[in-house]
Each structure stands twice: as C-alpha cells, then as structure tokens.
Amino acid sequence: MSASLQMEKRHETVSALENEYFDLVIVGGGITGAGIALDAVTRGLKVALVEKNDFASGTSSKSTKLIHGGLRYLKQFEFGLVREVGKERAILHKLATHLVRPEKMLLPLTKDGNYGKIIASVGLMVYDVLADVEKADQRKMLSAADTKVLEPLLADNNIEGGGLYSEYQTDDFRLVIELLKAAQSEGAKVINYTACTRFIQKAGVIAGVEVKDELLGTEYKIYADYVINAAGPWSDDIRKYQEEVTGKKLHLTKGVHLVLPYEKFPIQQSLYFDVPDGRMIFAIPRKDITYLGTTDTFYDQDLKDLRTTMDDVHYLIDSANSYFPALGLKTEDVISSWVGVRPLIAEEGKSASEISRKDEIFISEQGLITIAGGKLTGYRKMAKRAVETLLDRRHDDTGKKIPKCKTKKYKLPGNGFKSPKAITKYKKSLAKTNSHLSKIEISYLVDLYGTQTDAIIEATHNGTNIIEAEVAFCITNEWVYHLADFYIYRTGRLFFDLESVRSSHLIVADQMQNLLGWSDSQKEQEVLVLNQKIKEATVFE
Template sequence: MPHEPRAGPGNLGDGGQSHGRRSSERAPLDQLAATPADLLVIGGGITGAGIARDAAMRGLRTVLVEQNDLGSGTSSRSSRLVHGGLRYLETGELRLVLEANRERRVLLRIAPHLVWPLRFIFPVHRGDRVSLPRLAAGMWLYDLLALFRNVRTHRMLGKRAVLEAEPMLRERGLLGGARFYDAQCDDARLVLATARSAMHHGALVANYVRVVALERTAGRVVGAQIEDRLTGERAAIRASVVVNATGPWADRVRTLEDAGAAPLLRPTKGVHVVVDRSRIDHRDGIIFTSPIDGRVLFVLPWGDLSYIGTTDTDATEPPDRLGTTADEIVYLLRSANARFPNARLALDDVRATWAGLRPLLSDKNGRSASSRSRDHAVVQGSGGMITVVGGKLTTYRAMAEEVVDRAVRELRNREGRARRAAPRTDEEPLPGGEAADLSGFRERGLEIGVLPESVEHLLRHYGTEAAGIYNLGGGDRRLLRRLLPPHPAVEAEVLHAVRRELAQTVEDVMVRRLHLYYEHAERGIPAARRVAELMAGELGWDEARIEREARRYEEFARR
C-alpha cells in the first residue's frame, strides 16, 4: 500500500514528522524502572534498534538500552553498503542473497535519504582469482536472485569500456569487467532513524545505560540491573522477555545468564581507510580483488572522499579496544595502488580510519575469516534470554522480525498473551523518508538563505526532516550558517542531534551525527568548542563542562 507523504514544502512544521519532543528524549532511569516492560532489548546497534521498532509497532511495551552511543559499535563501522551479497554466491549462500536483495529493495523504499543506489565497476585483470567467465555467470545469477528487480541489470564490459568508465584503472593486464548496481547507506544515521521510529511508536530508548546484572525469578531472566554511565545512578527493569542484541558483546552478556555458556561468536575485524577522492579519481564504486591475497575489496565514493576496505581477519582485540594497525592500513593502500597506480597512496594520505567487528557465528569447519557465513542465529539460554548473533546490516529488519516473533511466542506461552501479527515494518517510512520528491524542501531552504551546498547536505542526511532544521534557525538565522566551512553542516544540526537524536557528547555529534570526524581535514577539531557550546544550552552544561567536553573530543580525535 502506498504511503501519503507526511510532509510538504507548504507545511514544514517539524520536518513533516509526528515525532514529538517527548518521544525523542533519552529515557531517564526512573522512567525505565517505573513500569514492567514486555520486551527489554540490550544493545542499540542496527539489530537492537530494528527489534525495538518491530516490537513497538506491535504494541509491546518496549525498552532499549545501549551501554555507549546508539550505533557506536559495529553498526557505524561498516562498509556503508546495503548490498545483495554478491560475494555470498561464492559460498553458495543463495538464500542469504535472496533475502539481502529483498531487504535492499525495502530499505531503498522506506529510507531513500539514507540508502541510495550506487553503480559499481568490477574490473578483471589477468591472474585475478575471479575470471571473466566466472564473473559473467555470477552476475547473471545475482540478477536472477534479485528476481531481475535490481536497481538495474548488470552489463558485461570489454577492456575499452572499463577504461572509459574508470580511466585511472591499471590498463596493463586488464581483460574487461562488469557494471552492476547495489546500494550505499549512511549506517550511523540508519541506526538513529530506526531507533527514533521505535520511540515514535512508544519504545523507551536510553543510550549510555549498561546492564550490570540480570534479574531472575525461579531461574528465569525477568529483567536487568542497569547503570546510567553519565550519572552513575542504578535501577532495575522488569521485563517479560529479555533480548540480547549486543553484536560482538553477545557472548559477554550471555555469561550474565550462564557463566559457563559456550561462545557462539568468532568475530572478524574489518578496517577501512579514508583518502581524498581526487587521489584515486574514480567515478563509481569499484570492487576488485587484491593482488596481495585475492580478497575482494572496495573503493567507494563519499562526496569528496573515498574509502577503501575492508580487511577480514580474525579479531584478537576485545571489542572495547578495537583499533587499526599500520600493517592493516598499508595492506589496503598497497592493494588500491596496484589497481590505481597513479594514485600512489601513502600513509600521509590517510584522512581517517575505522575498524569494526563482524559478530560472525563460530565455524566448526574452520573456514577462513573471509569465507565464514554471514548468516544469523536466534538462540535461547537457560534462563530464557533470547540472543541474536551473526547477520549483516542489510538484513537487520528481517532479523528483527524473526526475533520479535520468537518473543511474542514466549509471551503467549508463558503469559497467555494474544497473538500479535508482524507489523508492516517494510512499508512505514523511517523518519525523513516520508516523501520521495524533496524539491519543495530544496526550494524552501534556498528561499530562507541556506547555502545550496548546505541544502543538499541537509536533504541527504535528513530527508523531509530538513524542514525541522530550517525551523530551528527560524528565531536565529545564525544557526543556519556553516559550522565549520567549507563543510556544509550547519549549526542547527547540533541542536537537532541533542533534541531528536539523543546525542550526549561532542563525539556523538562529530562522529555519528554530522560525520565531521571522517569528512573534515582536521577531524572537526576546530569546531569542538562551538559544538560543546551549542549542546550546553540543551543539556545544562556550565563553562567548566563545555571546556571538558571540547577537550575530551580533541583528545579522542588526535589519537
């Protein structure tokens, strides 16, 4: 069923959303503890946010807690792709490819401002692990499993056509390639939008709240002891069903239920590096095999930047202390240089890096990190806690539906609850995705004097909610000026981040709301003080706190 747009340029209101101030606030501990929940979700990454949204849309009393910021773990450190799983064809995971293609179509529809089509070129050079005939067969199978409903069907290219598309590719040894389509996303903001949709439907969400223990009655898990990491306060939440959706931390949380629980995960580490796009000078996304070890890698466009990734190695660090090494960075640069010899990328060219852990299922067959399954599992522990592990960003909505189906069965079996049909989470747009045509919002921004580049930035990040940003500057047009020129972000976005998106620290704003950490040459450090000042008016910080928060971000960004 098509949805009527909830916003239009003639009725800007608060960005066309019904997400009122009350539903957008971080839930305080006393509110979390006041009423027993039907479902307590531990973990505020994309999977946990998706579970909370699905459950709240079914009318379940839902609470979500996250020990750090929403999406601050794996979910904001991905390859920023919503893809159909081309590489899973190699491992024969056809069901996963079918599911991923379906979910990509859903996300393109319900969040067009956060998920958008991206054209790829896959060049093949002599000696590559993937030959041209093998690539052609894979491309036809990929389109078939997408039911020929991909953004566009693929096209095989000869050597000349590949070089016309991407002139900077190495010509020597080039045999040809393929052009195909997948989708790119703003992973961190997708988490925020999903969590905010859950809040709109009644879920209580609190970041910087960690679970310190599980509550039990007659051996069953019936809630949790929680601690607010910002205030030190503690409280207890009662819940009929508890879900562990903590990604790489899942095994750690399972030991709160059963100290002897066998690990379910064998995480792998993925590193990305950010460089100026002009150094590689590519037009589309590039997928290629590394001449070093044959691993499939990406070079992906992000405005004036490119990011290269990703490594795939068994993780040796705990998720709390994940970082990148010089060897990992050099591997990515050498691999890219081999395909783009004129780039001559060196360590000094790296603008930023990020590393994430894939919470992959342990593999009894001893397969390598790259060939390990990206499928997921939903298991139940001795105390009844439901844990979801594995999976991928693209399929988070389908995973969430499966988990909530399981929780509803538990409620029905244990408490005699009525059956609740799955909601149409594949139809209701995420906040900002209510209208496909944003031309009216573009015109309105230009009318009130927002710079054209800032208007485009706001439409890309917020969709219809750009109107709410405009309105924040209604009483003080200085809020619509750029926060840190030449970056297009405006000051009003900081207020929006605090009021609507649960931002609690300067890092929350710089890294996961505005992306200045990755996109600005100095990682946003010159604006740290101004961001802290804007946040202070919303969060009640005094001068000493402003200084402390700005300094804390500067120290983080210089590491």
C-alpha cells in the first residue's frame, strides 16, 4: 500500500466521523472500548471510537498477559467475580484460540505461605467449580516431591506441596487490535491518535464530542446520541470535561513486570508464589525469556511520568531471590520491563491489593456513561453491561426493542481453529510449505496473527524479508502510523525480543518512510522516539 492510499483511508474515516450521525461514540481504544465497539455494532448500532494515542497503549498492553480466573479473589470472598471471569476465560479461548493459550500454573505451598494444604485444596476446588473448569483441566494437588519434579528450582527445605491449576496466556494488545478489526468489519468507524477535547452539549445533554486528529492536525465534531467514556486511567479526566468529579473516583495502582533472560531464570513451569510482604507474584517462562510481576502500589502522579523505577526493580528481584535464593538474580539481569496502571474504583481504608477489581458504571446528569475498573478477562461482560446501560436508556426514550448481545460466539479475526491441536497442525503445515522460514518464525506469526499468517507469508514469496512483510500487513490492516506502534502495540517485540528491535528498526524505519510518506527528518524523529521507549523499558532510576 502506498503512502497516499494509506492516508487516504484515514481521510475517509475522518470524513465519515465528521459528516455522519452516530448512535454511539466511544472514547478510549483499550480492551474495554474495543469490546464495547464490537458489542454495540453487532447489535445494529452505528458506532464510532476515538483513541488519543495508539490503540491498547495504556493499561491494555501492560497486564500480566494472562486470561485468568481470578484465584486470588477467593481470598477477598468475591465469588461472583471469580465465577464471571472464570466462565469468560473459557469463552475467550473459543473466540480467539490462537491468542488465548492454555497454561498450567503451579502454586507452591510453603510452611509460612498464603495458602496451607487444606485451604489451597479447598480453594482450588471452589475455583474449578466457580470457573466451570473442564474436568481434564481441574486442579491437581501435589506432594512436595512431585512439586519439586515440576519445578526443580524450588528450595528443598521449604516446600510442603503444591497445586497445579489452569490458566491461559495471551497477548493483550493483540486482543484489542483483533476486536477493533472485527468491529470495523461490521461497520464501526475507529481511529487512533485522535483526542477527545470536549463534549458537545444540546439542551444540557451530551450530543457528541469534539476531537483533534494528532496526525492530520485537524479538529472536528462527531455527533451522536450517546457517549461512553472507556478511557481507563484517564476516565476521570474525561469526566471533568462536563462536570466536577465527585463521589466515586478512580484509584490508580501501578503494576510493573520485568523481563529476564531464561538462562538467568530457567523455571520449567509458570508459577504463582509468595513474597515476603504477604503478596503473591507470577513468574512465567516464554520462549527464551522469563517475565516476573507484578507490583501493586498506589499511583497519584502524572501518567506521562509513569516509569519503572529502581525501587520497583529491587522489589521484584528481591522477591524472586527470596523464593529462589540459588538464582542470585541481579538488577542488571533485567533486559526489559513494562509498567501500567490499573483504573480501580477507590475504596476507603483498603490497600492497593485489597481494592476490588469489579467494574462500575457511572452516568452523569448530562448523560455521559462512564465504565471503569474491571479486568482484562472480563472485558466482554463489561462491554455488554455498558451497551445495555445505553440501550436501556434508549428504550426508555424510544421504546425500541433491545437487541441481544452477539459477542459470545463471535470469533475474532485470525481464529480459524477449533482447538490448540489445530494450531499445531497449522504451524506444521506452514513449515512444510515454506522452507525459507524457520519454525520459530512461523510459530511467532501464528501465535500473534492466527490464520492471517497466510497473508504475511504470501508476501515473502517474492523475496520480501519476513519482518518487512509483517510491517506491511500491520500498516495496511492495523492502523500503524509510528515505529513504536509496530514494535510495542502490534508485536510486543520491545518487551519480549528487544534484540530484534535493535537489529531491525533502521530497516523497518526505511520501509515505513516509503509506506507512510515520512520525510527524512520525520524518520529520524521516529527512531529517536523508539530509542526513548527502549530507554524507558531498560534504564531505571
């Protein structure tokens, strides 16, 4: 696709946003906003979505990369939340089989840990029941010896046993992109790098939004019957455009994850383990790295200044060393990191870890619908509640029948699979017919793009480099406008394969200059911004 064609597509979207009338405008292009867009458009609503930065660039690319059932919420007696996210986990595995991958999690039991043998056994059993876990995947209680076989790095003198239970690993940013692609295919108008700057009001009721396109430098208005604020950590800032924020407010908590070379942290099994301050954290192996997290501390500073600090690094490294003293992990072993904030609902007197992860909906006097809180795993149900809040209000005004939610069985782009076995078969088939690519390259592509890998590989048959084919696919199909968009929010390479970023970014910058029409100075600026992103992920103060 040429630069003129790529920008022409954006101009067409802007023209539609500016000149058409919508049932709904969504502010925020993270997992919640994307889920709302697909839910609403598949119910027949005319939908627009605007995101001020890149899609998934906030909390939705900074999770632990797990679609999990919320085991720890049992300790807070949030049985309803465990049940909901557990059932949603199974649904998401069917909707995006290549992106929501089975992962066994080991809960080691120690003499002074959060879970004793009896509590762990009962808790995991309740977890299986509430989360509706299939029999083959239900928990197994292990002896100390069996636990050590599964994870030899565990200290001999402190392990009393273990529990093996089911989770799912994912790439959170890819879920967002595929949801948005699905919504667009159904007719939604979605655009990134377009900030909501104020609300349009008629007779004291919100009737749309005013926006600024950061790429084109233009400002325009989008008119709609309803506006849903799904801006995550920025939700209260959006609310301030039309009223003073009183009553329940967001309480932001900071979550940091560290990436270490697998050779430095060579665990055989994904782990959920105790740390000295009474919390629990994850350690998850992934190809040639292991990532570790997360922290959970209050955050009340400017979101533009969000960084992984040396204190964060020390906390996680010290926590891992306390459980795996033989490793002797050091801060200089960290090769990358990511940090995000959770948009929780403030609760008086509770610590960051104790605050509920439930979502809530606020409706202002002017009609703004805001949804906040919640978990990645529960995005579909959050979207359903938000859209039905809108439809209930519309029904009261018009008497129109409320259409049913259709997203429970709506397979996302790239998911042409019925099971993980089908994915393995597809990878083998691609390897057999594409000898110019390694099995590692094929596995990487399929895990991210599913059956869309066919289109990427097809472009390599004329001699195009595989990463250049991937870049072209993302620019053509996935709203990529900046170098960092590709390396962070489409592929996660900056987190999981930093060396590939360093070795390829100049070639990719040249390619993006050709495809997007950058000037030489703009290309230089893109490289500078990417290098700054690398510094933020790797240098800690």
